[in-house]
Amino acid sequence: MSDGINRQILLIDKPTGKLGPEHFKLSTAAMPEPGDGEALLRVRYISLDAANRAWMHGATYRSAVEANTVMAGGGIAEVVSSKADGLAPGDIVFADTGWQDYVALPAKHLTRMPRIEPLTYLLSVYGIAGLTAYFGLLDIGKPKAGETVVVSAAAGSVGSIVGQIARIKGCRVVGIAGGQDKCHWLTSELGFDAAVDYKDGAVFKALRAAAPNGIDVYFDNVGGDILEACLPQMNNYGRIACCGAISQYDGAPQTHGPRGVPGLIVVKRLVMQGFIVMDYMKERDRALADLQAWVASGQLKVQEDIIAGLENTPKALIGLLAGENRGKRMVKV
Numbered sequence: 226m227s228d229g230i231n232r233q234i235l236l237i238d239k240p241t242g243k244l245g246p247e248h249f250k251l252s253t254a255a256m257p258e259p260g261d262g263e264a265l266l267r268v269r270y271i272s273l274d275a276a277n278r279a280w281m282h283g284a285t286y287r288s289a290v291e292a293n294t295v296m297a298g299g300g301i302a303e304v305v306s307s308k309a310d311g312l313a314p315g316d317i318v319f320a321d322t323g324w325q326d327y328v329a330l331p332a333k334h335l336t337r338m339p340r341i342e343p344l345t346y347l348l349s350v351y352g353i354a355g356l357t358a359y360f361g362l363l364d365i366g367k368p369k370a371g372e373t374v375v376v377s378a379a380a381g382s383v384g385s386i387v388g389q390i391a392r393i394k395g396c397r398v399v400g401i402a403g404g405q406d407k408c409h410w411l412t413s414e415l416g417f418d419a420a421v422d423y424k425d426g427a428v429f430k431a432l433r434a435a436a437p438n439g440i441d442v443y444f445d446n447v448g449g450d451i452l453e454a455c456l457p458q459m460n461n462y463g464r465i466a467c468c469g470a471i472s473q474y475d476g477a478p479q480t481h482g483p484r485g486v487p488g489l490i491v492v493k494r495l496v497m498q499g500f501i502v503m504d505y506m507k508e509r510d511r512a513l514a515d516l517q518a519w520v521a522s523g524q525l526k527v528q529e530d531i532i533a534g535l536e537n538t539p540k541a542l543i544g545l546l547a548g549e550n551r552g553k554r555m556v557k558v
């Protein structure tokens with residue numbers, strides 16, 4: 226960051242295939258000026274999310290990101306100056322800051338956050354990742370002690386927290402992740418009962434061995450072939466929490482959906498429900514109280530993957546889609 230200059234990462238082209246560095250450009254603009262009711266923010270940490278890639282396909286639960294605009298993304302920022310009531314320099318907020326050093330935004334689009342240490346927890350365990358894991362698992366998956374919970378993208382930001390909460394609730398937990406190293410980390414460090422390396426092939430068979438009593442709750446972060454492998458192994462009255470479909474985000478979409486829908490859902494009386502974490506924000510305090518207690522007691526380990534430098538944000542997102550990250554990936558601006 227330098228005086229009077231605002232560095233920005235622009236999305237210059239919407240990818241039709243895989244996302245690459247050629248789709249982004251580092252640019253500079255004048256420092257933004259806050260208008261009435263706005264605050265000038267210095268961005269501290271940018272959240273890297275699989276959904277960043279999904280937004281490039283078109284409107285989802287938010288509007289699409291367009292070419293030749295600052296790449297959208299959530300971030301933790303500090304108020305530099307304010308023309309809004311209730312916001313003062315030094316305040317910490319969460320906002321859709323975009324990938325840039327500074328942004329001026331209306332106060333109504335900012336969420337005030339406590340100044341905690343480390344600040345990064347506001348993006349990981351106490352941020353969207355932790356809240357998504359909490360509400361998706363507990364409110365939609367409704368796990369009971371003794372049941373088997375399976376989670377995909379299990380070594381990622383949401384998945385690693387889902388598995389640990391399921392363990393806290395007394396469930397048998399199976400994670401699905403890419404590579405032996407990640408699988409070993411899940412069982413040796415995070416307390417998962419078993420892990421399946423989907424890159425090793427034969428997911429269906431490996432899952433059968435890891436979850437011999439069938440699956441009661443499947444927390445689905447990926448969709449596609451892994452969802453198809455889980456469906457026939459669901460127990461009657463099982464619950465599938467549809468959190469995301471990362472296998473479909475980067476590159477050409479699959480030409481067919483998972484087989485077994487709706488047949489297996491009918492026969493096994495499954496509940497398959499999608500959710501968007503923003504719908505639960507009114508209940509955030511309940512989740513935060515539990516998450517804070519679990520972190521404090523050491524039952525919930527927080528894994529973060531922090532990349533330094535705004536200029537490295539495109540590479541960091543491309544790497545996340547390729548499975549480079551363990552836990553919550555973010556960029557320190």
Ligand SMILES: NC(=O)c1ccc[n+]([C@@H]2O[C@H](COP(=O)([O-])OP(=O)(O)OC[C@H]3O[C@@H](n4cnc5c(N)ncnc54)[C@H](OP(=O)(O)O)[C@@H]3O)[C@@H](O)[C@H]2O)c1
Pocket residue numbers: 273274275276353354357378379380381382383384401402403404407446447451467468469470471472473500501502503545546547548549550551552553554
């Ligand atoms: N519903 C909501 O409100 C909500 C909120 C936040 C996030 N989400 C969703 O939660 C999921 C996780 O997102 P995140 O941002 O936290 O990312 P993340 O889990 O931290 O990282 C993504 C991981 O997905 C795995 N992956 C990539 N391509 C895959 C594929 N084709 N098949 C299987 N796994 C693949 C990679 O790990 P491997 O090495 O294991 O492949 C990668 O590390 C996404 O689907 C996202 O859209 C939903």
